[in-house]
Amino acid sequence: MSKNNSYKILNTRLPRVDAIDKVTGKAIYTDDMSFPGMLYGAILHSPLAHARILNIDTSRAERLPGVKAVVTYKEAGTQPYGVSPARYDETIFCHDKVRYIGDEIAAVAAVDKDTALEAVSFIKVDFEELPVLLDGRHAMDEGQPQLHDMYKNNICARVNWNFGDIEKGRKESHIIRTDHITSKMQDAAFMEPQSVVAEVDSHGNLTMWSSTQAPHYIQRTLAMALNMPLHKVRVIKPAVGGGFGPKASCSTVELATCLLALKTGKPVKTTLDREQVFLHSRARHQFFHTMTTGVKKDGTLSFLEHHCILDGGAYASFGIATVYYAGSLLGGPYRLKNMKYDGYRVVTNKPACGAQRGHGAVIARAAFEVQLDRIAEELGMDPIELRLKNVMEAGETTCNELFVSSFGMKEALEAVRDSAAWKKKRSLAGKTRGTGKGIGAACGFFVSGAGYPIYRSKTYHCTVVTKVDEVGGGVTVSSGAADIGQGSDTVLAMITAEELGLPLDDVRVVSGDSNLSVDLGAYSSRTTLMTGHACKDAARDIKRQILEVIGGKLNIPPEKLDLKDGRVVGIDKDIDFSALREEYLQEHKGFMDLPEGPQLTFREASRIAFLEIGSVVGTGSYRPPKLGGSFKGATVGTSPAFGCSAQVAEVSVDLETGEVTVDNITGAHDCGFAINRTQVEGQMQGSMMMGMGEALMEQIIYNDKGRIMNANLAEYKIPTSLDVPHLDAIIVESNEPHGPYGAKEVGEGAIMPVIPSILNAIYDATGVRIDELPVTPERIIEALKKKRENK
């Protein structure tokens, strides 16, 4: 689909604003930074998964020449912090116990990296080993080791929801089936390991540069855990090499590096190595889903009863939201009147899990979409027809009170069906089930920005301040928003350029700095919708001010004027502005590129406005209206808008070896309106690849001591260019009334249908269902073997 509107900048394929810096090596990531006299930090991780700390002796490390500071809980204090205020269960360093292999015990700053690492190895810790809990399924059982006093029976959070009338749904059902799906913990595997630089100036102001997704939250956590006033803490996000969730929570490496900078008075840099990235994790939980779904004879869904245990590793991190999302986002995209959900998020002696692309909802979605496929088969119905029969439409509210104001679900499903020639291939495959070639479909549903901040507050979720150059000409957009590679800076630049009628090159975006504005950060697919609104308002504010000055001078009502193509123009008639030019020309004697002609350039207009009213600054702020129901936990899952998506996957499976080749993926996503078409496709394609990895190859493997056995990118396999097929991304635009220009999310929703469409295709190809992710060749062979034996 192509552009079909009057926008000059929006809805195009303009290159991202940071593209040139990124192809020339000029883009600065945190680890690229250095300061004179900078020290290097290193961290001591626990070698044990569960143990009491008896004594920490740092004396030998302190004596090593070149070491400038060694810090443990004694220096750091034991102020608890975390993501959700109700679950502050972490301290900067462990003090009483260690709870996973990798838990942070101490940090060192030294003149170079090698010295810092050597010093770390000199720190002596005496432990008393404790029994280790690794199996999340049994974490709640009697007699299991207990990780935290605050989590009785290792339950970190539980949700018990009951919407509608399950019993009524059960009675109405023609088919009822129960299925299970389990997954493994997974890593986000962003390419840039976390890196932090911290510095304290002579007035005691702490500045931290970090590869983070959420400068605002990190600023708050630093201030709280380090016991500093908020305004003395500044967090800046340089270029970030991907985040996908785990970089949204504050990490020990951030806190420890700040502490070392405060202690030494010197800038300090700490960069994790790849193994530490795995140890820090905060990535995908392990899920154990059981779903019972009923449908009527005609395929209408009648109820869903859903039970889930989430193994979240040693600490809460984002896990409270995760357990809620795992239930709430099954409310759509289908009409489902009766839904019961019991979710338990437990702690175990493994690295803490947190948010990862499609937060909480990905495996639940996979489980449900696979179950729908099984139901379709029982009903003798085409799986896409079954879905089409149940999809919601714009204006409907889910049983858990999520209102969908725009919804291109049907369009997306039809688009992938037709584009992938589903009808032809499916009928073929129906006859050839189990012959090694398969095709599968699935849908997805996701928030377009969390409706509420993580901490309870009436705060605006984002503000944008846009200032016109006082010399006239360009504008600078200032925002705390975090571009982590998804392209939000480009979105802000495009919106501003469109509103002001400027070329993209005349808009500069400075962002990712907690000093610039409040912005909750890059998570829950919120930036385009939320910061986009604020950015649009800031630009319109400027436009109004400039046009008021120009209109005032010419006695023309400002609403009869517009900014277009770098000029001020009359709306219903041509206006000769040249009389206003004099002031500008007088100031620029000797300049070569002076404007001429009847129209006034933006450069002149903005300078004239400054001469008249001083700095021209526009502001915009956004926060969602009150959303959601009033039941406990109703806030999680709410959003001003919801994205939805559909996908068809085609696979070949070698029935001898179990090897799966994904031959084709066709995905369609309703993003409301594509601000930048190339970037929307890019988010979709990235989601397809990540989902494909999660479906087929990605799993963290632990030994029986709780040590990760594949903490590197060779053994933790993610898809390479050879694994990934051609990825076909179809943009659906449903014009979201609550989004700027109709836009809503794409960053996370697009991953939802990926895993189940591949699982459904594998079933079509093999005739066996694998209910344990990832679907490795071994699991396929085993299932095929079982099937043969049962015959």
Place this chain on the structure above:
Amino acid sequence: MVREDLGLTGSKKGCGIGDCGACTMLVNGVATFSCMMLAIQADGCVVETVESLAENGKLNKLQQSFVDLGAIQCGYCTPGMLMTATELLRRNPHPSEKEIRLALSGNLCRCTGYQKIVDAIKAVAGE
């Protein structure tokens, strides 16, 4: 050494042990994981990094194609991808999609799904 002593921070480190390709440079024209190489091994060799691609401040065709076709998201894999693709195109100016994917298989990208990177290289190769 290239990053710290020469201040050429364009090449990235994603793993330090030869698994990701983010650090790819050309050593005597051959795409090489620089994290696996000691500076002394490169003594006397011609080393090319991402910083050497643009001439006189002008992007070369491959860089321009990456920019125009959206082959970049976070950009962390981009320097390595560009160097690998540079080697490929010198060796084989008109590679097939298969050959492109094969050449890139040691360079991980977590953002793009590779599609637009392959497209960008194809666009240059097809000229």
